[in-house]
Amino acid sequence: MKSKTATLIEVAKLAGVSTATVNRVLKQQGYVSEEARRKVEAAVAATSYRPNVVARGLRTRRSSTIGLMLTAITVNPFFVGVAHAVEAAAIAAGYRVVIFNHGGHEDYERHGVEAFIAQRVDAVLFCTAASPRNVEILAAAGIPAIEIERSSTPSASFVRVDNYVGARAAIDHLVGLGHQRIAFVGGDPGLYPQDATRRRSVEEDRLGAYHDGMRAHGLTPDPAHIRLGQYYDLANDVSGREGRQHAEALMELAHPPTAIFSTCDILAVGVLQALYKAGKRVPQDISVAGFDDTLAAYLAPQLTTVAQPVAALGRHGFDMALAAIESREMPNEIVLATHLVIRQSTGPAAPTGSN
């Protein structure tokens, strides 16, 4: 049953030329007479020849394949957007993409890295943050690694967003609407220790922007309004539980916030759910802003959020991989701009004394 595709040799035989000539026609390089070209093209069509990229990969030591290591594609649509962009860029460049989800387990990530090496992928993209050890292993095998969004390995190339400026825009927006008691719901910077000498973490930047933004407007954050958690649990699909808990706690305060900035849409989802359950109207009673622009447009009310340019993150990630493969010059780090998308979840602060 397994009817195989024709090989170069068969095409050559049919065309009455050598495999070298067929190769020259296919690769459009070297000298080929018009007649030979016609005969080869006819033979290729007649046999519906398709190059065997496996054989080519063996010979050229280039698989034209990149590995895409994902944290957990089902947990956050952010990963999906990046994955899709990476794939689109790769396909356009004639590359294939092999995916692997490690679900937050380093040993499983290791397993994927081993598989990537066995497969001789030309480069590996991590979204997000690779384990430094695994980057080392890849390097030892001569395979470049690129990190997207988060970095834990200073030696790897890195594409990210300007988290500080992005978060700052959200704070400025809320302050501009008259909010003074603004809560911060995010991840704990301490949870993601990084090489502080070189790259700041996502959490540091977003929390820093909150503090700086408040101060810049002469506001002093209420310590009880700063809620740092573990973001979300990669192993379990918790569906906004963490955000719900934060929002519930905030609502029980004697002086609850009039606005909540959460550093990721998934957290904001939980916040909205808790507010809905508590009977609070958004944005009339309280404003909510997020970060990422992943689920934001799917919520009711649609969420004001800091949009990450997911497509650009993926594209630049792939571009960096390609540059590394071709040993071209390239920046060690690319920082992209975010933009604030104002939707329905933020509005003017209620007149003082409303609660």
Added chain:
Amino acid sequence: MKSKTATLIEVAKLAGVSTATVNRVLKQQGYVSEEARRKVEAAVAATSYRPNVVARGLRTRRSSTIGLMLTAITVNPFFVGVAHAVEAAAIAAGYRVVIFNHGGHEDYERHGVEAFIAQRVDAVLFCTAASPRNVEILAAAGIPAIEIERSSTPSASFVRVDNYVGARAAIDHLVGLGHQRIAFVGGDPGLYPQDATRRRSVEEDRLGAYHDGMRAHGLTPDPAHIRLGQYYDLANDVSGREGRQHAEALMELAHPPTAIFSTCDILAVGVLQALYKAGKRVPQDISVAGFDDTLAAYLAPQLTTVAQPVAALGRHGFDMALAAIESREMPNEIVLATHLVIRQSTGPAAPTGSN
């Protein structure tokens, strides 16, 4: 720089044996003395040898890779869930997964199929509905194709959910809550013409279940309550626009429904948004049920929905692919059960005359 991984020959040389012996140790087949085994294992460890699956693939004509053709992974989380499950099953079986999104363009799907063939993938999984022509092309190349969720090619193996029973459960649930004016928001069966002689379409089944369910309870649907659209636009991320439009139209009726069943969570998202904007409380004023259980848990209120067993769909899809690769006996079609997940968006019908 490109430091290459050791080859079998180098391992053999280091261990002082032939490549055949190394191969026997690695494959755990044939006769190998304890001493030889030890030497080989030491050499493998010393060189951190990793088999080159490209070379292996060339020799064995098995790439241990499957192609996963997706419609548009960013449009519906359903695809993400299936993709993840396929990937997990594949990894566990020692396979790799190459992904390709065609975005609803048949010619682009063709391009992906050609790439899959060039790469000599062992099988292709379509999620969802392959173009029959492309399945033919794969078949001509000796590559089995499996379809997940929707089928447009009777000759391909098929894994799906029991859409009829699933939709019926939702209707029964709403009727059980006292609803009599139940709207149906879904896709138009006419948009997805299928081989009616063999496989019913998703739309036919869900709409049929609605009609049958209503009739079974002695209810007659108001024709104005049946809204058939094009589901959603694959090319553009419309974020629930279609669902919003349907819900807005329903709210303007003289006799609006007290419950809305939408045949997909993405549509339900739009419905919830429109109701939120119109100031309707869910489920106090109106109940909403969806289908898929993709975004459902992330919404406020959390959505009652018919859950598709995404993980099982992916797993069975891969299992069928594996069976096809190994030419094992296998069913031509697998139908999985759904289950109704009751959350916050459905509640008792308001007392008659409430609107």
Added chain:
DNA sequence: ATTAAGTATGTCAACGATGACATATGCGCT
């Protein structure tokens, strides 16, 4: 007429793993 450059085509050894086949040794049994 000789040379050099340009045009056109063919040969063949890699790439690394696999496994059919050949070979060789030891053991038990007749």
Added chain:
DNA sequence: AGCGCATATGTCATCGTTGACATACTTAAT
């Protein structure tokens, strides 16, 4: 001693493509 079988190991062609190299014929320039 001779046979058969289990054990143990090595040789090498093969998978399909690539590209370095060799070959040969034209044409133009010297």
